[in-house]
């Protein structure tokens with residue numbers, strides 16, 4: 001049976017929940033398109049997040065690995081295209097570390113592209129009425145760090161998805177977009193199904209001017 005690893009992060013930045021962990025934990029043990037899902041939580045800390053991710057990759061050898069994180073400022077489900085080899089934190093992580101302009105992995109490539117069918121995922125999400133887009137940057141905080149490490153260490157298909165705030169979080173951030181837990185769970189199920197069902201991607205205009 002194929003194996004899917006989904007990871008979510010612990011809360012950070014003053015939040016008491018992280019939609020990524022709340023969402024992936026709901027899918028732990030589920031069989032999606034004949035593959036078994038394992039959900040794991042990562043610390044929101046440079047280094048420690050990658051150590052845990054590596055442990056899980058070594059233990060599970062997943063066919064598909066999707067790391068998920070919170071992007072409170074985003075207004076849709078952001079399927080990340082690329083991870084860059086830089087840590088540049090605007091505020092300390094949960095261990096109090098704030099790396100500035102250091103590589104995620106020294107002497108490794110500048111960037112890695114997601115190996116998920118990112119545009120097919122966006123198209124499938126939109127078809128089911130869920131707001132989604134391809135994101136051209138996963139930032140330079142712990143999520144980009146984890147995505148870069150995931151792609152460096154590898155799984156046949158691997159990538160990263162950022163989720164907006166949950167409604168209960170958005171209630172404390174007036175004006176912020178939110179996505180319900182049920183919609184987040186449905187979105188990740190679709191992302192996993194789409195990844196398992198195709199290796200190639202769609203040609204779909206989803207670019208950005210900045």
Ligand code: PCA
Pocket residue numbers: 009012018020044068069070071138139140141142143144
């Ligand atoms: N989001 C942060 C790190 C953990 C998370 O859920 C980020 O976007 O880097």
